[in-house]
Amino acid sequence: MKALQGVEGRVEWGEWPSPVCDVGQVRIKVAAAGLNRADLLQRAGLYPPPPGASEILGLECSGVISEVGAGSPWRVGDRVCTLLAGGGMAEEVVVDARHVLPVPEGLSLQEAAALPEVYATAWLNLFRLAALKPGEKVLLHAGASGVGSAAIQLCRAFGNPCWVSVGSAERLAYCEALGAQGGAIRGEDLEGLRDFGPFDVILDPVGGNYAALNLELLARDGRWVNIGLMGGRKAELDMGLLLGKRLQLIGSTLRSRDDAFKADLLDDLRQQVWPLFAEGRLLPQLERGFPVEDAEAAFAELAGNTVAGKLVLVIDPALA
Known part of the structure; x- marks a missing residue:
């Protein structure tokens, strides 16, 4: 698969091994990935991922489930978004099934990529x-x-x-x-x-x-x-x-929290926050989506401190 990595203050879209989908995990074919300040810091070499987390950039993404490990309640074809410690800016990602949320009703996958983090x-x-x-x-x-x-x-x-x-x-x-x-x-x-x-x-x-x-x-x-x-x-x-x-x-930091803590937090979001999107009381604040080939431009725009809301990288335009 292809994925985005920070290298000496820049980003490279290159080949990476596909991750293995294990018990309790799901594989997501990524449509879009949210861009966060943590990605700017990691690209600059100032914010390495926690031990055991992917070195690929991206703390959140959206897409369609393409494989389900044993013990997961999700199904192939489900439209989802997910919180990650890394790995979202890639063609696919494998994640703890407890860290996955459904795309709120009425939202596109691009919009959903800007929500979890x-x-x-x-x-x-x-x-x-x-x-x-x-x-x-x-x-x-x-x-x-x-x-x-x-x-x-x-x-x-x-x-x-x-x-x-x-x-x-x-x-x-x-x-x-x-x-x-x-x-x-x-x-x-x-x-x-x-x-x-x-x-x-x-x-x-x-x-x-x-x-x-x-x-x-x-x-x-x-x-x-x-x-x-x-x-x-x-x-x-x-x-x-x-x-x-x-x-x-x-x-407070979120990225380094353990899997159980994040699972509990996301369950809280699913029950208390996600319904507010369907009711129209919460709206995604997506300013712009960039093709992943223009990742450097997206990083530069975020670094310029002029963005209101969120930017996303579109990984698969056919899905997003």
């Missing part, structure tokens, strides 16, 4: 780790990102007013159209977030240079969930604020 990330960090309750206020940094787009819609669906920080007025308008109450533009009026706070939960993929402001913006008993380090890995914190407000600082 961002909705799993948003649901895990807001509703499981931060234990978000109805009515609590949320701040989403990088609100126009794929995770941000999913988180805004989940907040709207579950009764949580949310605000965002973004990189431009256009991206702020995009977030407000999805359901955000408002927000601030990075580099212009980030301090203006104080006007909307205090917040009960902050979901933060930036880290370092937002740390001090996050502590100020959180309400008493607030939770700050850090999921990335786009703003650096080091910060000076006022521990008095941390103690005085009884704040929780939670570090």
Whole structure:
């Protein structure tokens, strides 16, 4: 089969051995694969896959099941999408059957490829780790990102007013159209977030240079969930604020979680989140699909920080 690998800061679409489908697994003929910042980091050699995971790029994909291992409830021909620790940007992938979700009713395979990673990330960090309750206020940094787009819609669906920080007025308008109450533009009026706070939960993929402001913006008993380090890995914190407000600082990653944890998380999504797509309360935010032959252009567009929502690579145009 052919697959995409990061090599010295670039990507190569080359030949790879086909994986074996074992007990409890399914083989998926891939239609499209979602593109995430983790793929940018892995391409640059900064985010290797966890031990035992595929070195092929891609943390999510969609397609059609072509082989079913013993013990799997799926059937050949089922249209699915899946969360992966790696391997999605390939002509086929073998995955734990528990990590597979049906394509939501009414969505294309391209749209479905943009769902598993961002909705799993948003649901895990807001509703499981931060234990978000109805009515609590949320701040989403990088609100126009794929995770941000999913988180805004989940907040709207579950009764949580949310605000965002973004990189431009256009991206702020995009977030407000999805359901955000408002927000601030990075580099212009980030301090203006104080006007909307205090917040009960902050979901933060930036880290370092937002740390001090996050502590100020959180309400008493607030939770700050850090999921990335786009703003650096080091910060000076006022521990008095941390103690005085009884704040929780939670570090979170999804890719390295074990198979059982991911299976439980995805079962949660299937029961509580996936039905909202059929009801029209959640919508895929797919900005653009790129042919896999144009993968470098797709990576460059994501790296330019102008994407609102998600990009996908189309692996098999006949399916997608």
